[in-house]
Amino acid sequence: MEIFVRRATAADQSDWLHMRKALWNYHPEEELAAEQALMLANPKNAVFLVFVDGAIAGMLEASLRDYGEGCHSSPVGYIEGWFVYDYFRGKGAAGALVSAAEDWARGQGCAEMASDTWLGNDVSVRAHNKLGYQEVERLIHFAKRLYS
Helix, strand or coil, rough: CEEEEEEECHHHHHHHHHHHHHCCCCCCCHHHHHHHHHHHHHHCCEEEEEECCCEEEEEEEEEEEEECCCHHHHEEEEEEEEECHHHHCCCCHHHHHHHHHHHHHHHHCCEEEEEECCCHHHHHHHHHCCCCCCCCCCCCCCCCCCCC
16 A cells, blocks of 8 residues: 655645545635635645555644644644545554654744534544643633524
8 A cells, every 4th residue: 555645736626625624514604615715825824635556545634833722832733634535544544644744844944733622522542642742731612692
């Protein structure tokens, strides 16, 4: 099995958008698509695609942030979005994406990499743990409707 990771380009927007829609299906497609061009143009962002035996297997969006929960340095590399198609899970695609993002963050002067996931996303929690990430905080968001 051959695993290959490269940076995304404007030519990848369709495949990349398909994965973004699967990851963030509660956002309108137009919003997800509009963000792509902004990400590609911003040097504080990096988008990686992974291919397994020539087939697109997943993507990872990373950024530079001033702060990451549990981190003690700045800037911090941050995994903003990470998606691997079910078929390619457990085959090294996720690890290859994270490794590429970590290499990019090191090249940007980062000493730490951070990420987050939803509390109930057990697949993501296991993937993070497997790749050496440790839980550092839990956060609960609250809201109250002020008008009926």
